[in-house]
Amino acid sequence: MAIITLPSNLGIAEFSWGCTDYELEESSDATGDSAARIIGPPRWTAHIVSKENMSLDQAAKWENLILSLRGDNVLAMYDIVRTEPQGSMRGSPTLTSTLAVGDTSATFTSASGTLKQGDLLQIGTGLGTSQLIKVAADLTFPATVTFNNPIRKSISAGAAIQWDKPVAYFRRVNRAATLGTYKLDGLGQGDFAIDLMERFG
């Protein structure tokens, strides 16, 4: 298993970020009452599409990226728009106390400034030992950070909080990804697309 990093200057034309829940909906025909049977914790998803017409050199980066995401290799992917918090928190904050499974709030040590709703942070480092979270409410430190999605594996106190290009780890789920389309004039290549689903272990 290898961790692939997102190449620079990839030529991304379209990017979307999402979340997949794993739930079964139970409902009563008679009363309309409903409940959710939870099957597993939610996962981040991402979708990236290349520019329509790129030079062969740049298209080769896409080809290589698609081919390298074979087997159990994962892509360390960050939100290419929200690369750092909208709030002013910077520096090297760490996790104050251990997070347990299911937790949706945390406190940080050595944190100052603000965080805004929607900011992305990575708690911990590495595949299976970190989690990408999205801040749920504006705050000014010192304060408790509330976030989504709930912690799915315990993270020890002292873990680093990554705010600069925080990543989650993804697998390519479109197993038959096309290696782009050559343009009629024979000068360019484009229309690459990769569907990504988070993997956490």
Added chain:
Amino acid sequence: MSYTPDIEAQVALDSKARGLHWLIDAHFSSGIGRYTTAPIDVVSPNGHTYIGLGQFISVEPIEETADPDTSQMTVRLAIVNKAMLAFLTGDQSVYRGKTIIFHAQFFDRNFKPVSQPVRRWQGVMAPIKIQREKADDQTGRASGFIELPCVRRGMQRARNNEGLRMTHEQQILKHPGDLFFEHMSSMVEKPQPWLTIAFQKQ
């Protein structure tokens, strides 16, 4: 065996979003293997980590009855957890006749395990079976999975004269307050060495 949920389990049951997973203790001769049907590793209240196998392992529905129950229960495995497969496809003496215990536990809307795990089934592992589906004519694709039948301890003895046997539940329905059969199922499932009179006189 009836199940009275503890307070945390009852809160989860009453809420609009909850789930259930099985914690499985497989007592191999070389050590205890701990697995769960949850897709993430679960740390039980007593500190043991259960490896999250998720959809790669499935447990048959567990039925409860007042009748003498000689049915089997099957665990299905996909070929993913190599450690467990190595045990099951290796030497039978590692797992055959060894205890396997199933605990049920709820989790809440944040996928946090709540409530104490409750022991719901206990038995022994029987030799595995490998099931293969017929290959698709056009694509040639086939799939297969490994089945681990689990049987209740003492099932062979319980199967004799099955229809004539009574259970504690049936007896107290017929004769309320009569506890004659109270310990029968534990005596069947947990055979005790019986010392002969001659041995005791030594």
